Each structure stands twice: as structure tokens, then as C-alpha cells.
Amino acid sequence: MKHTLEEKRNIVRQIKRGRPLSSLCKALHLDRHMVRNWLLRYEKYGDQGLRIRTPKYHFNTQEKERIIWEHTKKRIPLQELSLRYDVDRSTIKSW
Template sequence: MSRHTFEEKLKIVFQVKNGKPILQISRECHIRQGMILEWVRKYDGYGRQGLHKQPNIRATPEFKEEVVRFILEKHIPLAQVVLQYGVSCSALESWVRIVRLNGYEALHQQKKCGRPTKVMGPPKKQEPKTELEKLQAENARLRAENALLKKVKALVEEREAHERMIGRKPSRS
């Protein structure tokens, strides 16, 4: 959803057209001057229709390359390309930066979407198939349980010894 309604944008554009300074409008309405300038440019280029919310576009690598070539090779200003193609300024700046660093082929590389897969963590448990595997799994579980109980016993004994040293009676819990 757009933060500013069509009516708000139109009202601000008319204020600019009637000679009110953009800086003053910006301070009164708490809107960036660049945003107001963009609205005025869209109004000048496309009329009232330019102030309506534009649909989101799915930029293909070929589209990105075409737009970036337009900016870099024909030296067309970014603001004009934003109006002409309906792409956000930040997206265009990002594409131009990518091309300047890595070339046009970098626009054609697919990035992975979404959260990266989780590599760490215990492997999924598989049910033992044979009797021998079942016994080995039970043996490993019992060894782990035994080691845990030994650790707990050692910790309890250590705490009791510490409490005896400082003169307290050990608790029975």
C-alpha cells in the first residue's frame, strides 16, 4: 500500500506548480524533497495518471541489462529512466553498481531466494533395520545415559563437598 494517497500527491504537485517552494512543502508535510520532485516529474511526464501507484514489475535479466545500458551508454539521467520504465530508483542504482563492479553478466546470475538451508544439526534418525543394528543403537543409548548419570553424580558430590567445606549441611533434594 502506498504511504501517500493519490489526492495528497496531487495536492502537493499543485502547490509546487503554483509556486510554493519545495523545501517549505517538504518541511510542512514531512516528505523528502526528492520524493516531491519525483511526483512533479511524473505529473509533468504522464499527467494525473503518473501519480497513481504503479504495478510491481518482475525484472528479467534482459530487462535489467537494457535499462542499465540505457543509463551507462546513452548517459540518460537516472530520474528519467525511473519515469520511463517504472523501476524504483534504488533498484536501478543497485543494478548499475553491480554492472560497474562485475560487468553485465552479473545481472544474469540467479541469486538464491529465501533462507539458506540449515547445514548444522543432528542428522535425521533412521530406524535400525536388523536385530544387530537395534542392539547397537540401544547399547549406544545406554552408554550415553550411563555417562550422563555419572556426570550428575559427580556434580552432586562436588556440591555437597563444597557445602561441607563452608559449614552447611547438604540438601536432600
């Protein structure tokens, strides 16, 4: 399900005002990873981070291996890597 920019803003505002992410996600039937990503993208890019993403970049094998290495060896969380490289967590997991 796609969410409008205004819906995302509203959800992020509620979290920023102190509403727990988990209770908000439960009440609205939203995936907490998706909402956390909205929050992180908002904190990093502002409103632009909540807008539709730019066309996907295609990672080559070496880039994928580097990201996997960062996750497995350096123990960088998928959420952080997702934000850093602008790639979905599920994509990283599938690699």
C-alpha cells in the same frame, strides 16, 4: 508512509504554482526524490500518474543491463529512467 491521492495532488499543485520543491519537502518532511517523481508522473500521465501503480513488471537481465547502460554510458538521470520504465530509482540503483 503512504500518501493519499489528494495529498499528492495538493503537493504537486503547490509546486506547479511556484513553491520550490526543496522548501516544500523540508517543511513537510518528505523525500525530495519521491516528490519529484510525483511531479514527473503527474506531468506525463496527469492524475493517473499519482494513483497507485500497476503491478510491478519483472525485468529480465538484458533489460536491466540496458537500463544500467543508459544511466552509466549515456548519463541519463535515474529520475528520468525511473519515469521512462516505471521502476523505482532505488531498484535501478540496486541493480
